[in-house]
Amino acid sequence: MSTKRILVPDFSTGNRxxxxxxxxxxxESAILDFSGIGFAKPAGMVLLSQIIRNSVKAGKISGFEGASPYGYPANVGFFDGCLLNVPKHEAAGGETYLPLQCVDLEEWKISAVKGNIPFGELANQKVGRMAYLIxxxxxxxxxxLIKYCLREIVRNAMEHGDGKEMWLSGQYWPGNNEVELCIFDNGIGIRSSLAKNEKFSKVASDLDAIRLAILPSISGNRAYGSADEIDAEDGAGQWSNSGFGLYVTSQLSKNCGYFVIGSGDGYQQLSGVESKKGFFGLSGTYIAMHFNVAELGRTAARVDEVVKIGESFAKRHFASGAEVLASAASKILIQ
Known part of the structure; x- marks a missing residue:
C-alpha cells in the first residue's frame, strides 16, 4: 500500500x-502534515475535522505531524474531533468561543419526547448557554442573534436530518467585531430530507435541493395555511415547522456577512447580492455563518421585514394563493 504525505490546508481556505x-x-494511505493550518476558525475546524474523522474511521490515516498540543486548535478540541491523539489544554468554554463539540441528537430527541416538549423548545433551551459562551x-x-441562528439550525437538524450526531463550534472576535458559527450534522442530507415532501420528491440534484431549502416555506414537512392548523395538527404552537428557519438565518447572515450551506455533492455561499456554488462531497448537512457585529442592530431590526418578504414570495410561488405563515419562532428574533 502506497502512503502519501498530505499538507492539511489552512482553516479559512474553503475550496482547498x-x-x-x-x-x-x-x-490508500496518508500521513497528515498540520504545519500549515494557521489561525483556527469554527467553519474550517468543523469541516476539516469531519473530513479527517471519516478518513481515520476508514483506516486511511497512517500517521501525522505538526500537530502542536499547545496551540489553539488543540485547546478547542479540533484534534479530538479528528479522532487523533494529541494532548491538549482543556477548554471549558474559553472567553468568547464555544469549543468544537459533539451533540448526541438522539439523546436530545428522547429527552424532548420524555418531557413532552417540541424539538424547537428543547433546542431553544440548549443553545442559550452556547450563545452565552460565544x-x-x-x-x-x-x-x-447567536441564540436565534443556533436554535433554528439545531432544530432543523433535529426535525429533518435524521442524524445521530451534530458537531458545532462558534467564536466571537471583539477586536474585529466578527462572529462565526458552524454546525454539521451526519444526517440524511437536504435532498433526502426535502424528498419526504411529495412536492419535492423529484429534485434533480443536491445543489437544487440547497437552493430550494433556503427559500421560504420549503420543508420536508408540509407548510401550513393558518395558525389554527399549526396548533390543531402539531400541538406545537410557536415551535411548529413552517419552512422558514434556513430562509431567515441565511438572509440575516448574508446581509451582514456570509452564509454557507453544503450537503451531498453541492454547496452554496451567499454574501450580500453575490452567490457562489461548488462541489461539496460529504453526506449530512454543513452550515456556516459569519457576521459583522457592527451590522447586527440594523439586521435584527429587519427580521419582520425579511419574514414578510418571505411570506409574500411563498404565497405567490408555493402555496397556490393560500396564506403562508412563518411560525412565531421564525418571526421573533428575541426569545
Missing part, C-alpha cells in the same frame, strides 16, 4: 479544504 477531501478519498453576554443584539 474540499480539494483536500478529494485527495484523501483518492489515496458572546459572554446574556442579552443584547449579539446574544440574541
Amino acid at each position: 479544504i474540499m480539494e483536500f477531501n478529494h485527495e484523501l478519498m483518492e489515496c 458572546s459572554r453576554q446574556a442579552r443584547g443584539d449579539l446574544f440574541d
Whole structure:
C-alpha cells in the first residue's frame, strides 16, 4: 500500500479544504502534515475535522505531524474531533468561543419526547448557554442573534436530518467585531430530507435541493395555511415547522456577512447580492455563518421585514394563493 504525505490546508481556505477531501478519498494511505493550518476558525475546524474523522474511521490515516498540543486548535478540541491523539489544554468554554463539540441528537430527541416538549423548545433551551459562551453576554443584539441562528439550525437538524450526531463550534472576535458559527450534522442530507415532501420528491440534484431549502416555506414537512392548523395538527404552537428557519438565518447572515450551506455533492455561499456554488462531497448537512457585529442592530431590526418578504414570495410561488405563515419562532428574533 502506497502512503502519501498530505499538507492539511489552512482553516479559512474553503475550496482547498474540499480539494483536500478529494485527495484523501483518492489515496490508500496518508500521513497528515498540520504545519500549515494557521489561525483556527469554527467553519474550517468543523469541516476539516469531519473530513479527517471519516478518513481515520476508514483506516486511511497512517500517521501525522505538526500537530502542536499547545496551540489553539488543540485547546478547542479540533484534534479530538479528528479522532487523533494529541494532548491538549482543556477548554471549558474559553472567553468568547464555544469549543468544537459533539451533540448526541438522539439523546436530545428522547429527552424532548420524555418531557413532552417540541424539538424547537428543547433546542431553544440548549443553545442559550452556547450563545452565552460565544458572546459572554446574556442579552443584547449579539446574544440574541447567536441564540436565534443556533436554535433554528439545531432544530432543523433535529426535525429533518435524521442524524445521530451534530458537531458545532462558534467564536466571537471583539477586536474585529466578527462572529462565526458552524454546525454539521451526519444526517440524511437536504435532498433526502426535502424528498419526504411529495412536492419535492423529484429534485434533480443536491445543489437544487440547497437552493430550494433556503427559500421560504420549503420543508420536508408540509407548510401550513393558518395558525389554527399549526396548533390543531402539531400541538406545537410557536415551535411548529413552517419552512422558514434556513430562509431567515441565511438572509440575516448574508446581509451582514456570509452564509454557507453544503450537503451531498453541492454547496452554496451567499454574501450580500453575490452567490457562489461548488462541489461539496460529504453526506449530512454543513452550515456556516459569519457576521459583522457592527451590522447586527440594523439586521435584527429587519427580521419582520425579511419574514414578510418571505411570506409574500411563498404565497405567490408555493402555496397556490393560500396564506403562508412563518411560525412565531421564525418571526421573533428575541426569545
